[in-house]
Amino acid sequence: MTLSTIKPTKQDHQVAKLAALATVLSLIEFFLPSPIPGVKPGIANIITLYALIKFNFHVAFWVSIIRVLVTSILVGSFLNPTFFLSLTGALFSLGILFLTKNLYGKCFGLLSLSLVASIFHIIGQFIIVRIWIIPHDGIYNLLPLFLLSAFLFGLVNGIIVYRVLQQKPSKYNVK
Amino acid sequence: MKKSYKFTKLVNIGDIVFISICFGIILFSFFQMINLPRGEYIKIEDGTHNEFVFSLESNVEKKIGGPLGDTIIVIQNNKARIQSSPCNKKYCIHQGWINKINETIVCIPNKISLSIIGKTPSYDSINY
Numbered sequence: 001m002t003l004s005t006i007k008p009t010k011q012d013h014q015v016a017k018l019a020a021l022a023t024v025l026s027l028i029e030f031f032l033p034s035p036i037p038g039v040k041p042g043i044a045n046i047i048t049l050y051a052l053i054k055f056n057f058h059v060a061f062w063v064s065i066i067r068v069l070v071t072s073i074l075v076g077s078f079l080n081p082t083f084f085l086s087l088t089g090a091l092f093s094l095g096i097l098f099l100t101k102n103l104y105g106k107c108f109g110l111l112s113l114s115l116v117a118s119i120f121h122i123i124g125q126f127i128i129v130r131i132w133i134i135p136h137d138g139i140y141n142l143l144p145l146f147l148l149s150a151f152l153f154g155l156v157n158g159i160i161v162y163r164v165l166q167q168k169p170s171k172y173n174v175k
Numbered sequence: 176m177k178k179s180y181k182f183t184k185l186v187n188i189g190d191i192v193f194i195s196i197c198f199g200i201i202l203f204s205f206f207q208m209i210n211l212p213r214g215e216y217i218k219i220e221d222g223t224h225n226e227f228v229f230s231l232e233s234n235v236e237k238k239i240g241g242p243l244g245d246t247i248i249v250i251q252n253n254k255a256r257i258q259s260s261p262c263n264k265k266y267c268i269h270q271g272w273i274n275k276i277n278e279t280i281v282c283i284p285n286k287i288s289l290s291i292i293g294k295t296p297s298y299d300s301i302n303y
Contacts, residue, residue, distance in 0.1 A: 107189030115197060137276060137293060144204040151201055155194070162185050 014055060015062045022047035022067035023074070030075050038125075038142075039149045042118060042157065044071075045093065049114055049161045057098055064090045081133055085125050092124025093117040110165075114158030115151065122150040214276045214291030217255045219248060222286030231255065231274065231291070241285030248289060260285055 026044040034040055044067055052060035068090050072083040097117050104113055126146065129139060219227040221239050229235055235250045236258070244261035254274035257267045262284035270280050279290040 103189070107187055108193065109184060109187040109190050111186060111190045112193045115194065119197065141208055141277075144201060144208050147201045147204060151197055159185065 011055070011059060014051075015059055015066070018047050018051050018059065018063045019066040019070065022063055023070045026067055026071040027074060030071070036145070036149075038146060041153045042121065043160075045114075045117060045121070046157050046160050046164070048090075048093075048097075049110070049117065049157065050164055052097060052101060052113075053104070053110070053161070053165060057101060060097065061094055064094055085128055085133075088124045088128045089121040093121040096120040110162045111155060111158040114161060115154040118150040118154030118157065119147065122146045213253065213274055214278070215294050216292050217250060218290050218292055220288045220290075228292075239287055241282070241287050243285045246282060246285050246287050248287075255289060255291070256280070257282065257287075257289070260287075 022044045025047060029040055029043055032040075045064075047067070048060050048064045051063045065087075068083070068086050069078075072078040072080070072086070077083050097113065100108075100113065100116055104110075126139075126143060214231060217229050217231055219229070219237065219239060222241055227237065227239075229237070229250055231250060231253045233250055235248075237248045237250075238245045239248060240246075241261075246260045246267075247258040249256055249258045254272040256270075256272045257280055260267050260282055262282055264284075267280050267282035267287075273280060273289070273291055276291055276293045279288060281288045
């Protein structure tokens with residue numbers, strides 16, 4: 001028997017727990033019927049935002065990326081266009097969160113952070129769709145609708161993260 | 176581990192400003208969607224896979240034959256419509272003028288379709 005040389009740190013455990021939670025939320029969302037293809041609440045991003053506020057950007061980054069990978073493998077869309085869409089969305093929203101995370105607490109609160117992440121999520125996906133999947137200008141007609149849904153769900157997710165962060169620690173909390 | 180968790184109010188001044196800016200941009204984009212992209216050409220197809228392409232800037236009255244009879248298509252002032260059709264329900268006529276990219280009028284009984292296209296060829300959708 002070989003000895004394991006990788007020692008998981010406390011932060012690795014946190015990433016694993018949060019990523020598992022985010023994956024479950026992602027799967028629930030996958031099976032929910034959606035009124036328009038592409039319009040989804042993005043409830044898994046609650047966990048990303050929670051990880052960013054409660055811990056740091058490093059944890060949030062890995063939670064988001066692992067969530068995308070594991071969910072795509074579980075629903076069988078790994079390396080499909082769908083997978084690349086969600087990966088791009090996740091990377092774009094992580095990028096803008098990295099740039100704006102220091103503004104949190106200075107005039108700006110959770111709502112702005114959640115809103116900017118969800119809007120950049122949809123903008124990133126739109127760029128990929130325009131370049132690769134439907135290379136036609138006609139899809140710009142859909143942009144206002146998607147931006148509106150990102151706006152609404154971004155606000156709702158921000159409120160949910162706020163409420164989650166207000167909870168007192170219990171034995172069920174991720175520590 | 177550094178704790179970056181700071182507790183702030185749900186709604187701060189910056190939030191209100193940012194949310195209203197976003198809302199303004201979204202309203203503006205809805206407004207843009209109503210106004211913008213005009214097509215350049217109109218493609219007319221009949222039931223025998225003949226295709227006719229006209230510029231929307233031309234003033235044309237085109238008669239196209241289908242299984243039921245002749246459909247008259249009018250192009251003027253950068254827009255197009257079906258003026259008369261031998262079909263029963265006249266949905267194609269009631270649809271009125273079209274001029275935006277990817278707008279279509281289809282007359283199924285007479286097997287005629289008009290669609291507005293831009294400068295570059297496009298895909299309707301791609302399946303995988």
